[in-house]
Amino acid sequence: MADSRRRRCCTKDVRRHTELAHPPPAVPPAGCNHNNPQHAGAGRARSRCAQAASGPPPHAQSHPPESGKGGGRARGDSIVKKRLSRYVLACAALAAGLAITACSTPGSAPQASSAKRPNVLLIVADDLGFNDLGITGGEIRTPNLDALAQTSVFMTDFHSAPTCSPTRSMLMTGVDNHQAGLGEMAERKKAPNQADQPGYAGHLDARLMTIAEQMQDRGYNTYMAGKWHLGKGEGREPASKGFDDSFVLLQGGGSHFANMLGYQPIEPVADWRDNGKAVTRLPDDFFSSTAVTDRMLGAIERNRGNGKPFFGYLAYTAPHWPLQVPDAWLDRYKGRYDAGYEALWRERHARLQRLGLVAADAPLPPFPSHLKKWNELTPEQRRIEARTMELYAAMVEHMDEQIGRLFARLKAIGEYDNTLIVFMSDNGADADNVRGIWARYGEDKAKAFEQKFDFSYGNMGRPGSFVVMTPGWTPARAMPARLHKGFTSEGGIRVPAMIKYPGKDGRTGRDGAFASVLDLPATFLAVAGEPQRQVERPGRIVPQPLGKSMLPFLQRHTATVHDADYVMGWELAQHKAVRKGDWKLLRLDAPFKTADWQLFDLAKDPGETRDLAAEQPEKLREMIAAYQQYAARVGVIDPVWPPAGK
Template sequence: MIPIRLILAMLLVFISSACAKHNDTDSTTTQPNILLIVADDLGYSDLGSFGGEIDTPNLDKLATSGLQLTNFYAAPTCSPSRAMLLSGMDNHLVGLGTQKYYWSEEQKGRPGYEGFLNERFVTLATRLKDAGYRTYMAGKWHLGYDETTYPSARGFEESFALLEGGASHFDQRGVIPNASKANYRKNGKAVALPKDFFSSAFYTDRLIENIESNRKDGQPFFAYAAYTAPHWPLQAPEENIAKYKGKYDAGYEAIIAARLQRMKELDLIANVVEANPGAEVYPTWDELTATQKKHEARLMEIYAGMVDALDLHIGRLINYLEETGQLENTIIVFMSDNGAEGANPLDIEAGKNEPNATWIPNNFDNSDDNLGKAGSFVSTGPGWARVSSTPSRLYKGFTTEGGIKVPAFIYYPQMARSKQKSSEFVSVMDVAPTLMELAGLDPKSTRYQERTVLPMTGTSLLGYLQEQQTSVHGENFSAAWELFGRRAVRLGDWKMVWLNEPWGNGRWQLYNLAQDPAEKNDLYHLYPKIVHKLKQAWHDYVKRNDMVVVDKVDILYSNGTSHYKGAQVSK
């Protein structure tokens, strides 16, 4: 018997094809095109449609015209999220149980902790390519560092990939001394960058070039736009940065209050919600010196310029699709890979050469006049990360809401749920199964080229998108996260979080997200039955994914507190 979901998917493909032909496009595509856009370290409230003051008209138009996912969750950091995105499975199964170089002794050599995409599954790109899709990728890969794990080996016929987790945005400088020159691969071959390189512009150009080269061949495309903005180092064209001069002089708390009010007006949060006050180890705006305030405001101006430029170039890609008649038959999924970045890149212990704490000051020009330009290397820090995460607790690297709840939306002209907001819980793992079914494929398949592979475990949203069902996950659905020993488990509105000190107390804490989305009030001792259920769900998660969980979070990244070091605060 053919599963009802696949019947629905095939019907949708037929409708999409009919609509595309009715709109006189020159494509004979019968399956929808797929554009998957990932921003790097974008905070939940940074886009205008999610409450931010940054000018993002192109993304806002897509979000408000499509289905705005206000309860979408990724992993705490980049490569685990990207692994789940392309696999439809938990990161602990597919090779990114932790990020490369952050293994504990117990995790080294264990399946699921390879530090790159393993061979236990088949990527979304490979499945779509086998089904007749043209598959393109441009931007950050961060899922493997040799020819067997490049994008070209995992389903992308055309790729221009940054192998590492970050790089300068104007040139080929890396972000750690062990990779002081960033490694780029074009279809698996080492390549240098052009002199006029700017990351968001270049990746957009590559994808437009790829799509245009095969536009008239009748095959649908899958394009993975893996932008590196707004990941540090903070760099953007001066014209984008200049738009925000003086806009952040009011400081963290004032911008948080303004964003919080807009989020309430946009019906993203309830009127009673208050923002998390932030970690006590960091100063408030009023506790900074005048010199610090000036420097901090400049950092956020540059960050806003990066997001502004990102939106501009995504707009170019969307305009190209519209002008060539392809937008009507294209589903667009947008998301950030994790919460905003609050950690200091100086706190990265980068290997055998030297730590970032000395390498960055010795090799980059962070004078006031050069901030945001080529050759500079700064980050926003924990204060502005708190702003970007409004109203949530903490940021990237943590299993709190600020680390894993991210902005996301789906745009598709053939989708019934358009011009809506959805508060349904959705995971990054749900994206691949959704796109598989939309293409008429079975995400639960366990066979590939005469070998057994793991099936996708995420849940397809297809029925929900077409208003064939009223929810995505069942009542008893639970979700869980773990990275660097930090963990979280959720069942309905209840969520338990385990964080090391000083971010937590080294034990589980319980929150009701419906009443307390900022995770301010620990209810652990008040609801023992809820705690018991969540602990059981956690143990089931660990067992199901064959995880190695450590209690000691023995890394400097996201634990260091050096952002304000060297500058006086009045505290």
């Protein structure tokens, strides 16, 4: 990377536009002294400083019993279809500095400050590659996201979990996916020693209050539209997790059209819910990206007169497979990818160099040896491959257009400048073998499910099709990172992310400071201020975010988000990693299994091509110890499988 990954915090060139308080962390530290004058007043609502009882999830604060159920208010079965055209201009400014918990400590993160608290809008794309946007050198047209990037800080070292639901669990709770209940995805088989463990439930731990519930308590309207993927059943869905209004797809994917076809044999129907109520039929002109955008716009419009700011979570199912677009978009990129994926790989590498996202003297890395070369494919295979990428590109551009509609309306009603906007992908570029996924459930079920679709070339991208992004295009989408979604290598966990601070004084431009999804909940709470109400929720706990509020960084008071000794770990399906500064420790399982731990200096080797484990034995031992501490802290359980045949 050309970006400087680590910069010392500096106090010069700081533009303070507000008086900053020193509010507490999201959960008071152990031993918090409520008699300290610093803590007076703030302690009225948060005098409960004791940590939650032992056992997963750690680092949590107990919450008092509940007097009423949190969740969405039923609003009927309808989906917002008519587009709004009139707006009332509202004045916008940054909100006054407010503490978010009881105990303040010196050096705590500052809060947002103004007469009107900012809205918070979190937009998540599904399986979007780092290089798929115009701002990162992609040829796909994304004018609205590119424009957002001009007034945002674009994070070039921002990280997620390796796959969908683990990332989403971290976004909703602020804790590691193992602490949140997603140590393994619901769709995957657990080892006997992992089964029945709270960290491997495959859905959000019921004890954890979500960020939506915490934002509700801070006086925010809370809306969600799009992909949930964090659990099904009573008490596990957004309507019960703090969202006043929700229109969601419960599982990890499905048809983007009205036919409601699912995406795997065990989930043959796309399970959409409208404020907790099952949707049995979608409008004939339904398309997912359009519909969820309309729903978010409708919720904002209906409630903007009540004087509350909003927290919106817009989770697109695009560009996750099946790759589909409305008819008018089918040929947007016709012929663009006929030269093949190696040509695109070279083309994007050159643009990344021009943008400074890859060093100007960095050689083009070898094309992955496990992939077939373009000239090794048959003419029919090349035709299908090119069409696949055409559809993917159209799907990304279509999503960008919907985001543009949302931004235009926020500007028209005077709320855009008063909104903290985060855009990110939930994981790295995908390269899934969908028939392999289906085969997990048995050959008969896989074949029966396959019969539901029309796989013909002429139907690609249309209703009833099932097109999956293929591995050949992934190197161009993830470059210079190694591998893709599902792995703890950089290609699986480094994602495009941009953050627009409310007003005009926030950090902008490209920045190489390390940050992750774990930092976002803490940031949202810092923006929202302290709770304005006390809702009793029996057996529930307020998770202490493992991340750190990014407000000082966004306000340009600090040059980095984390200190140089900050440690973040990952584990999913036995793919393991830990990060400390520029150093990264990595160990992969099949199909790219590494013989042992690998050690990389990402500042010099962002593609993880040079293993330094043998050259740096002391650093290797330090990083192994860091991973072990991480695994013990969050409750990683290495699987123990019975002998074959038993």
